Amino acid sequence: MxxxxxxxxxxxxxxxxxxxxxxxxxxxxxxxxxxxxxxxxxxxxxxxxxxxxxxxxxxxxxxxxxxxxxxxxxxxxxxxxxxxxxxxxxxxxxxxxxxxxxxxxxxxDLHLPCVPSHSYPVCANCGHVSPPPSSDDKEYACSVCGGKKAEHIVIPCAxxxxxxxxxxxxxxxxxxxxxxxxxxxxxxxxxxxxxxxxxxxxxxxxxxxxxxxxxxVGYLAGIGLLAESVGVRRSPGGDNNLAFVKFPRSGLGSGWRKKVADKLKIDTTSTLRLTNIVREKGGYAGFKAELDAMTREMGVRIDxxxxxxxxxxxxxxxxxxxxxxxxxxxxxxxxxxxxxxxxxxxxxxxxxxxxxxxxxxxxxxxxxxxxxxxxxxxxxxxxxxxxxxxxxxxxxxxx
Missing domain, CATH: 3.90.920.10 (DNA primase, PRIM domain)
Known part of the structure; x- marks a missing residue:
């Protein structure tokens, strides 16, 4: 000071x-x-x-x-x-x-695990401010009025x-x-x-x-990427879950294609490896679900x-x-x-x-x-x- x-x-x-x-x-x-x-x-x-x-x-x-x-x-x-x-x-x-x-x-919006340790509950009923709860506290209760609802003041940490x-x-x-x-x-x-x-x-x-x-925003957040864009396609026929691999002619060298390829450790010569990955995930639907989760994790969380x-x-x-x-x-x-x-x-x-x-x-x-x-x-x-x-x-x- x-x-x-x-x-x-x-x-x-x-x-x-x-x-x-x-x-x-x-x-x-x-x-x-x-x-x-x-x-x-x-x-x-x-x-x-x-x-x-x-x-x-x-x-x-x-x-x-x-x-x-x-x-x-x-x-x-x-x-x-x-x-x-x-x-x-x-x-x-x-x-x-x-x-x-x-x-x-x-x-x-990041929902980081450290937040509760530096989040101060403010009673919605009487306005009393409590210190951050310990890890053992399971349910909030105001120490002054017993109120059960609270807003939270967060002091960001490192x-x-x-x-x-x-x-x-x-x-x-x-x-x-x-x-x-x-x-x-x-x-x-x-x-x-x-x-x-x-x-x-x-x-x-x-x-x-x-x-x-x-x-x-959807692109940046990794929302809606098609499995076909990285080479996984539905097999013709009645079973929509059957799939085969055919890489796009433009390759996997840029944008989300490259990000996913790097994550899966594949390139345009990895037909067998990608086929095995799809099989391990249970077919087209399973691979698509895994792809959606992967791109959401790799995307940017913006408002x-x-x-x-x-x-x-x-x-x-x-x-x-x-x-x-x-x-x-x-x-x-x-x-x-x-x-x-x-x-x-x-x-x-x-x-x-x-x-x-x-x-x-x-x-x-x-x-x-x-x-x-x-x-x-x-x-x-x-x-x-x-x-x-x-x-x-x-x-x-x-x-």
Whole structure:
């Protein structure tokens, strides 16, 4: 923790977080990354304590956008992947001009086995926050009211981040390898919470409609690959489960064909080996089921709704995420990237907080393992716990 930092007076969680966000947008304006053709984009933002999104906004320049962030201090900022002739009009009047290709990898969709060990149950009845359950706990029961239903606050661990990185690396290889997109046109960002966002800046993909993007999502996820594409075909006759092997003329040297061939350790000379594999799986149907499971495992787990929505407003690079207080930042080297340092960009003015449960996290290289009821923390740590719902701001006296 930094010594000699000023103390922030805050009476509510929103006051403390909003003050830290305002300082960030004032001092770190250079981190904001507006999209290309900024004047053709729709912008929107959420407000602290507000309900619903302020949408259909347009800015003529980066300076105008940053000025709005400093004065309004939104909790979250979004920008359309689409370009419009009239971005401030109602959706049916905007005149869609195309949309960038975007992808969202969210850690919560990976269902990693480590999550329960750092997941805090919040009672749906009384709001009491409990520490992560031990491995012996089989059924949740609130220690205050006995309630049986709970929502969960997850503090991502190193394994969670590595799980998301694994998916991000896989997606990057699909985009630049299978699809042949120039590496300079694929931009990777940490989402600001527990995942990664991809922005593809390639004019060739802007005209794609929702169905074409859905087909692309299916390809990336490994859904619907035909057994025939790797050489396994139904035998003619009445038994649909009989199969024979005939490799495609175009070979097994690219795309999903190559991925499956490498996994099965076959090539176009492996007729006997593939025939034996099909027989071991019980015929055509058994092989197809095995193929489906294999491609799902090898595919990328992305949020399909984000990619297929051609009117999406997506979190804007360089802005803060109200679920954590971390920033959505560009990732140049995913191997060395540490979100708890590289995306932790708030200041270190002291904020006194009241913890709702024993909580721990590592931010900016410092371990925060808070077991007492109240603590005075640097703003970046205090905001993280507040945004996660594990703390609330306590009134302090400025010094």
């Amino acid at each position: 930094s010594k000699g930092a000023p103390t922030t007076t805050a009476t509510t969680a929103n006051d403390a977080v909003r003050a830290a966000f305002r300082e960030y947008y004032f001092k770190q304006a250079k981190m904001i990354e507006p999209p290309g053709d900024v004047e053709k984009r729709e912008f929107g933002y959420m407000q602290f304590g507000g309900h619903g999104m302020v949408r259909h906004l347009s800015f003529k320049s980066t300076g105008e956008l940053v000025a709005t962030l400093i004065t309004q201090v939104p909790s979250d900022v979004y920008c359309s992947n689409a370009l419009y002739r009239f971005p401030t009009l109602a959706m049916q009047e905007k005149q869609w001009l195309g949309a960038d290709l975007i992808f969202d990898i969210d850690g919560k 394994k969670c981040i590595e799980g998301s990185k694994k998916e991000a690396r896989r997606l990057y290889e699909f985009l630049t390898g299978d699809l042949g997109i120039d590496r300079q046109n694929v931009h990777t960002y940490f989402s600001g919470n527990n995942g990664f966002h991809f922005h593809v800046q390639d004019d060739a993909y802007r005209p794609l409609d929702s169905q074409a993007r859905s087909d692309l 399909p709704q984000v990619t297929t929505d051609v009117h999406r407003v997506f979190r804007m690079p360089g802005t803060l995420n109200s679920k954590s207080g971390l920033a959505k930042v560009r990732v140049s080297d995913i191997e060395s990237f540490d979100p708890f340092t590289d995306a932790c960009l708030l200041g270190d003015a002291k904020v006194k907080v009241r913890l709702k449960a024993h909580a721990k996290v590592r931010l900016k290289g410092e371990n925060y393992n808070i077991s007492k009821e109240t603590a005075e923390l640097p703003a970046y740590a205090a905001v993280y716990f507040i945004c996660k719902g594990l703390a609330e701001a306590a009134a302090t006296t400025a010094t």
